Amino acid sequence: MTNTQLTLVQIDNYGPWTVTPEPRREMDLQTLQSRLFADIAQFVGHRGGYAFFTRFDNMVAVTNGLDADDHRLLQESTGNRYPVTVSLGIAVDANPVVALEQATEHLQHAGSAQDRERREVLAGTPVEASADDDVAIAHFDVNDATEKYTDRLNEFDSFIQIEQGYATLMRHLREEHGGLSFFVGGDNIIAVTPDLDADAYRSAIDHVEETVGVDLKVGVGQGETAHDAGMAAKHALEECRHRGTVVEMNESES
Numbered sequence: 001m002t003n004t005q006l007t008l009v010q011i012d013n014y015g016p017w018t019v020t021p022e023p024r025r026e027m028d029l030q031t032l033q034s035r036l037f038a039d040i041a042q043f044v045g046h047r048g049g050y051a052f053f054t055r056f057d058n059m060v061a062v063t064n065g066l067d068a069d070d071h072r073l074l075q076e077s078t079g080n081r082y083p084v085t086v087s088l089g090i091a092v093d094a095n096p097v098v099a100l101e102q103a104t105e106h107l108q109h110a111g112s113a114q115d116r117e118r119r120e121v122l123a124g125t126p127v128e129a130s131a132d133d134d135v136a137i138a139h140f141d142v143n144d145a146t147e148k149y150t151d152r153l154n155e156f157d158s159f160i161q162i163e164q165g166y167a168t169l170m171r172h173l174r175e176e177h178g179g180l181s182f183f184v185g186g187d188n189i190i191a192v193t194p195d196l197d198a199d200a201y202r203s204a205i206d207h208v209e210e211t212v213g214v215d216l217k218v219g220v221g222q223g224e225t226a227h228d229a230g231m232a233a234k235h236a237l238e239e240c241r242h243r244g245t246v247v248e249m250n251e252s253e254s
């Protein structure tokens with residue numbers, strides 16, 4: 001059974017900082033945000049986790065394999081190298097959205113995202129023992145996106161199609177199962193999910209096709225960390241390509 005550890009990363013008091021002493025150049029903010037995400041992705045990734053940029057001022061990471069000291073080091077290193085600091089809320093649950101809700105509550109109880117006094121909060125308890133099915137990752141991909149969109153439409157119209165598919169899928173998995181889906185570039189969506197069977201994925205894919213006409217396939221993997229589960233999912237997705245199937249489940253990868 002899954003036991004997903006999620007960390008909410010929130011930049012402290014970022015809104016006021018972006019306009020103090022006057023509005024800062026937008027491309028400077030974009031550079032800061034994308035570099036901070038890159039550093040967090042690298043830090044978490046080197047320890048077997050996955051990080052997702054979501055809204056950039058708030059990011060979500062799957063941190064099975066990272067303990068409290070790792071989280072403290074991430075905060076220290078960020079504070080040393082950036083003009084902003086980050087607060088971290090950690091929680092663990094079989095259902096990803098429940099874990100994220102608890103991680104979020106830890107930070108909300110410590111104060112507002114725009115509270116000048118609330119800085120570098122570290123709240124919540126990482127998982128004690130691990131198992132090889134703690135994390136489930138579903139890696140979705142749009143069928144023939146290159147032929148249908150990239151090679152035929154302008155980039156904006158391709159983007160609309162992909163984003164429509166993403167919006168429909170993210171809502172469906174969130175509402176039906178508590179799964180959290182993240183757009184990761186190109187035509188790819190990675191979802192952190194609870195234990196779901198192939199039928200649940202098939203009906204999610206059918207729902208997206210019926211609602212917005214975007215065809216998806218998915219590889220699903222489980223593992224001790226997001227990296228292990230994600231690699232198993234990528235191999236399962238390759239199986240979909242070989243077999244022409246829309247769902248492949250790959251239970252574990254060591």
Ligand SMILES: Nc1nc2c(ncn2[C@@H]2O[C@H](COP(=O)(O)OP(=O)(O)OP(=O)(O)O)[C@@H](O)[C@H]2O)c(=O)[nH]1
Nearest residue numbers: 141142143144145146147184185186187188234241
């Ligand atoms: N983040 C991420 N992006 C990927 C990955 N594989 C492919 N992409 C992105 O997806 C785009 C399209 O590649 P594919 O999905 O292989 O192409 P396709 O035309 O949809 O072909 P099929 O998936 O075989 O139907 C690429 O340009 C990349 O941006 C991956 O493993 N991770």
